[in-house]
Amino acid sequence: MKKRVISACVMASVVCGLLLTGNQVYGQENMWRVGTILPLTGPLAKNGIKNFDGVKIATDMVNDQGGVLGKKVALVSADAPDPQAAASEANRLITNEKITAIIGTQASTLSMAATVVAEKAKVFYLENEGISGGITSRGFKYTFRTTFDSDMMAYQMIDFAADVIAPKIKKDAGSLRLAIVQEDGGFGTSTGKGLTDRAKARNLNVVATEVYSAKTVDLSGLVMKLKRAKPDIVLAAQYINDSILFHRQAKELKLNTIVIGTTAGQGNPDFVQAFGKDADGVMAGGIPSEISVQRLTAQQKKDADEFVRRYKASHNGEYPNPTSFVGFAGAWILYKFILPKAGSLDPDKLREAALGLDIPRGKGVLNWGVKFAKPGEKNAGQNVYASAGLNQWQNGELKLIFPKEVASAEFKLPR
Amino acid sequence: MDPTLFTQLLISGILLGGIYALASIGLTLIFGVMKIVNFAHGEFFMVAMYLTYWVVHYFHIDPYLATLILVPVVFLIGIVTYYLFIRPTLSSSVLAQIFITVGLSTIIQNVVLLFWSADFRSISLGYATDSLVLGPFPALHIEEAMVSPARLIAFGLAILLSLAFYLFLKLSYTGKIIRATSQDRSAALLMGINTDRIYRLTFAIGIVLVGLAGGLVLPVYSVHPFVGFDFVLIMFVVVVLGGMGSVVGAMVSGLIIGVVEVFSSYWIGQENKQVIYFLVFIAILVVRPSGLFGLKEEEELEHIETID
Numbered sequence: 252m253k254k255r256v257i258s259a260c261v262m263a264s265v266v267c268g269l270l271l272t273g274n275q276v277y278g279q280e281n282m283w284r285v286g287t288i289l290p291l292t293g294p295l296a297k298n299g300i301k302n303f304d305g306v307k308i309a310t311d312m313v314n315d316q317g318g319v320l321g322k323k324v325a326l327v328s329a330d331a332p333d334p335q336a337a338a339s340e341a342n343r344l345i346t347n348e349k350i351t352a353i354i355g356t357q358a359s360t361l362s363m364a365a366t367v368v369a370e371k372a373k374v375f376y377l378e379n380e381g382i383s384g385g386i387t388s389r390g391f392k393y394t395f396r397t398t399f400d401s402d403m404m405a406y407q408m409i410d411f412a413a414d415v416i417a418p419k420i421k422k423d424a425g426s427l428r429l430a431i432v433q434e435d436g437g438f439g440t441s442t443g444k445g446l447t448d449r450a451k452a453r454n455l456n457v458v459a460t461e462v463y464s465a466k467t468v469d470l471s472g473l474v475m476k477l478k479r480a481k482p483d484i485v486l487a488a489q490y491i492n493d494s495i496l497f498h499r500q501a502k503e504l505k506l507n508t509i510v511i512g513t514t515a516g517q518g519n520p521d522f523v524q525a526f527g528k529d530a531d532g533v534m535a536g537g538i539p540s541e542i543s544v545q546r547l548t549a550q551q552k553k554d555a556d557e558f559v560r561r562y563k564a565s566h567n568g569e570y571p572n573p574t575s576f577v578g579f580a581g582a583w584i585l586y587k588f589i590l591p592k593a594g595s596l597d598p599d600k601l602r603e604a605a606l607g608l609d610i611p612r613g614k615g616v617l618n619w620g621v622k623f624a625k626p627g628e629k630n631a632g633q634n635v636y637a638s639a640g641l642n643q644w645q646n647g648e649l650k651l652i653f654p655k656e657v658a659s660a661e662f663k664l665p666r
Numbered sequence: 667m668d669p670t671l672f673t674q675l676l677i678s679g680i681l682l683g684g685i686y687a688l689a690s691i692g693l694t695l696i697f698g699v700m701k702i703v704n705f706a707h708g709e710f711f712m713v714a715m716y717l718t719y720w721v722v723h724y725f726h727i728d729p730y731l732a733t734l735i736l737v738p739v740v741f742l743i744g745i746v747t748y749y750l751f752i753r754p755t756l757s758s759s760v761l762a763q764i765f766i767t768v769g770l771s772t773i774i775q776n777v778v779l780l781f782w783s784a785d786f787r788s789i790s791l792g793y794a795t796d797s798l799v800l801g802p803f804p805a806l807h808i809e810e811a812m813v814s815p816a817r818l819i820a821f822g823l824a825i826l827l828s829l830a831f832y833l834f835l836k837l838s839y840t841g842k843i844i845r846a847t848s849q850d851r852s853a854a855l856l857m858g859i860n861t862d863r864i865y866r867l868t869f870a871i872g873i874v875l876v877g878l879a880g881g882l883v884l885p886v887y888s889v890h891p892f893v894g895f896d897f898v899l900i901m902f903v904v905v906v907l908g909g910m911g912s913v914v915g916a917m918v919s920g921l922i923i924g925v926v927e928v929f930s931s932y933w934i935g936q937e938n939k940q941v942i943y944f945l946v947f948i949a950i951l952v953v954r955p956s957g958l959f960g961l962k963e964e965e966e967l968e969h970i971e972t973i974d
Contacts, residue, residue: 292776294892297784435937463936468887468896469924471678472931472939475671491786492896495888503797503814504674525788525888 282325283318283596285310285585286344288355288365293332295358297491298515298574302357302380303328305571305578308561312554313586320591331356334364341368351375351596354581357574359383359437366394375598375605377589379581380574382537383441387630393598395605395623395632397581398538401438404639405445405488408511408536411641411653412484413455416509419664420483428458430482430508432473432497434465434489438515442488458482465493473497474504484509489516495525502529509665511641513537514573518642518649530644532665538573539618539640540649543657546613554583555617573649580616584634588621612636618657669807675928677811683924684821685883689897690904690916691828692875698911699848699868702752702763706771707901708894710873713774714740714880715889716782722789722884729789730819733881737874744873748866756865771894779891788888791816795885816885823882825917831875832913844868848911907947909960919958922946 287306290299307326314323327348331337337356344350345368352375356362362381369376370391378386378396382404387396409429417427429450433443443460450457459480461473470493477485485508489497494516501508511534512518518535526533542555558579562571571579590596593604605623612620620636641653643662650660693707717739721732747770755766794816801810835841847854847864855861887893904923908915923943930942950958 292779294890294895296779297786297890300784461936463931464940466896467936467939468900469678469682469927469931470936471682472675472928473936475674475678475932479671492888492890495786495788499795499886502795503817504678504812505797505799519786521786521788521888525786525790527790529790 282323283590284325284327284348284350285582285596286348286350286353287326287328288331288337288340288344288353288361289328289357290332290361291328291330295332295361297521298380298519298572299331299357301572301574302578304562304565305558305575305580306354306379306582308558308565308575309579309582309586312557312561313583319586320594324586331361331365334360337361337365338368341365341374345369345372345374351598352585352601353377354379354585356381357578359386359441362386363437366391369393373598375596375601377581377585380577381437383437384445384630385437385441387624387633390626390631392626393602395602395634397584397619397621397634397637398577399637399639400630400633401441402445402448403637404513404536405442405486406449407639407641407653408486408513409446409449409453409455411534411536412486412511413453415653415662416484416664419662420509422483424453424455426456427484428456428480428482430459430461430477430480430485431457432461432463432477432485432487432489434493435462436465438490439465439488442513446486446488463493465490467493468496470497470500471504474500474506477501477508478504478506482508484511487512487516489513491516491519491521494519494522498522498526498529498533510534511536514540514642517644518573520569520572520649523644523647523649527647531646532644532663534641534643534652535649536641537639538577539651539657540573540642541651541659542576542617543651543659546618546657548614551614551616576617580619583616584621588615610636612638670809670811671932673806673808673811675932676925677813679925679928680921681814681817681821681924682928683921684824685817685879685886685920686900686904686924687917687920688820688824688827688882689876689879690901690908690920691831691913692872692879693901694905694908694911694913694916695875696869696872697905699844700752700756700865702756703760703767704872705764705767705898706774707876708896708898709771709774709778710740710743710894711876711880711897712778712889712891712894713743714877715884715887715893716778716787717877718881718884719787719789719889723787729791729881729884730823733878733884736877736881740877741870741874743877744870745866747873748869752869753862753865775891775894782891784891786888786890789884791885794819814886820882820886824879827875827878828913828917831871835913840867903943903947907950907957909954909957912957912959915957915959 289303290296310324310326329340329344331340354377356365357380359381362378366376370393376394382401384401413424431446433439514535514537517533523530588608589605593600608621610621615621622636624631624633624635640651642649643652652658652660652662696704717736718732722729751766751770755763797812797814799810799812801808843859847861904920908919926943926946927939931939
């Protein structure tokens with residue numbers, strides 16, 4: 252009897268725990284009810300929570316400015332630790348919560364699952380961080396992506412390697428040796444494909460392409476293979492945990508090479524925490540590490556400053572994490588450009604409003620503009636005015652070094 | 667095969683295997699003695715990594731020293747867990763035991779996530795992360811061989827600890843009681859052995875062993891609330907391959923899995939390495955269903971009959 256009681260208590264606490272982390276409703280009637288699907292628990296929680304922080308701050312800012320068309324925004328948040336949960340939570344938001352516009356999903360694998368459900372139910376879905384090419388290549392009518400896609404990021408990484416780094420190490424594009432390392436999930440696969448395609452199109456020499464699972468606890472075989480291939484530059488599509496492991500083992504096995512990773516891995520603040528000074532020189536393509544003010548209008552600069560101020564206030568003075576930027580940007584685009592134009596959360600009206608937008612670069616958010624590719628065009632629903640950036644760790648800080656017009660620091664050749 | 671490469675892969679594989687082995691011994695002990703499959707084992711590994719991390723972070727002491735200091739704390743965690751979650755389910759069905767340890771694993775992960783966030787935390791240990799370069803050894807055609815001190819220390823301590831633990835089981839009176847309880851709980855009870863006390867002790871020792879593993883790998887791996895996930899599957903493979911309940915088996919099979927993993931990731935490809943070590947796993951189990959050092963059922967009976 253006693254043990255049954257105890258087991259029941261344990262089960263009850265598990266259920267309570269799930270409920271607590273599951274559905275939090277910020278707000279009620281007579282508000283714009285917008286759904287969010289993000290990994291708030293589980294292995295992807297690290298970036299999922301930071302992304303949600305960005306969405307939350309955008310929502311608070313809009314509400315403090317009087318809301319959208321006089322009505323405040325309420326977030327109905329759902330936790331999606333894995334693709335199954337992403338699909339079932341999308342279903343729950345749509346059928347139980349009657350949500351018609353969803354922001355998500357941080358990771359590509361989660362996005363692929365959640366957008367399928369939304370598309371079937373004809374619900375407007377705004378992808379704010381998942382960059383896999385697959386998200387916009389399926390011809391979905393209601394899926395829009397505010398951030399750049401993996402090709403935009405990968406092309407920039409290759410171009411930077413060939414055009415900027417190669418001359419500095421006294422190589423021409425023909426003799427440059429590149430290696431590609433990619434995790435085998437949606438993110439790594441689509442980024443790896445972009446890297447390979449671009450290298451091929453530019454006739455660059457890829458001496459090794461290595462695929463691995465991000466859950467692995469050992470990469471010594473992979474590092475030894477790279478060492479034998481003698482690459483000048485390694486392009487790595489990795490998450491944070493495996494990027495730390497990769498650099499640790501590269502150091503253990505003395506693989507000396509220039510590395511361009513991404514903001515999902517090498518650009519994460521935990522990376523510099525793990526390596527300290529040794530992180531200096533490592534590069535990360537993807538989300539620009541800073542909101543560069545060069546191209547911004549006065550109002551936008553004010554909003555950006557306000558975002559940074561609020562983020563710092565709630566995060567012990569830390570500068571916003573890149574993933575919070577894109578979370579903020581996605582929500583901001585919905586509140587400031589799409590929703591006011593649509594005047595309603597009706598998915599078809601939102602869709603029409605989104606397709607009609609043409610906000611030039613610098614007048615949108617984070618140096619981005621807003622223009623979604625039309626149905627029938629390549630990658631329909633992709634924001635073609637979003638752009639990736641290239642960052643580099645310099646003295647423990649992640650500096651934006653490319654594209655030139657928005658960069659805050661010069662590229663420094665790693666030791 | 668190029669001897670330099672072969673040596674390097676072998677070194678990497680053995681050092682990795684040592685980590686697997688150390689992490690698995692506690693699991694095999696708990697299973698062997700208590701017949702409980704502890705699905706939360708990876709979480710204790712994670713908690714120990716965190717505790718070591720915090721001690722290093724706040725008191726700036728050496729992580730290896732911190733690991734040793736934390737042994738009593740981890741032991742206490744083991745005792746408390748035993749009373750709260752394990753003891754009540756000892757005579758329940760296997761299903762209930764699975765539920766309780768799986769539930770425990772989820773609770774620990776989410777509590778840790780709540781308090782310590784999903785950040786990936788790492789320590790950088792200057793003297794232990796710079797590799798020692800050995801060689802060249804012209805006689806063996808080896809140009810150089812790199813050994814990571816952090817991994818070597820973890821490996822060395824793993825071997826020492828398991829050896830000490832093995833001797834404790836074989837030679838000490840308490841060790842004998844633990845083995846007796848493992849062979850037949852009812853008979854042990856009839857002989858006047860306080861099996862409850864032995865279970866409590868065994869569980870706590872099992873947790874201490876995995877805790878030591880967690881602390882020792884901190885200079886090599888970052889800690890986050892889900893790091894246990896990454897290791898626990900391999901721990902189960904190692905335990906089953908070695909023979910459930912066998913400490914020597916866990917050591918040997920840990921090394922086998924480590925070496926097979928590193929070699930196959932080089933030759934077959936990193937993405938397929940799991941296929942290879944699972945094939946090895948299945949092949950060995952086909953020949954020896956009870957694992958490398960596990961006793962077959964009839965052997966187990968014989969063994970019990972001939973025990974003095």
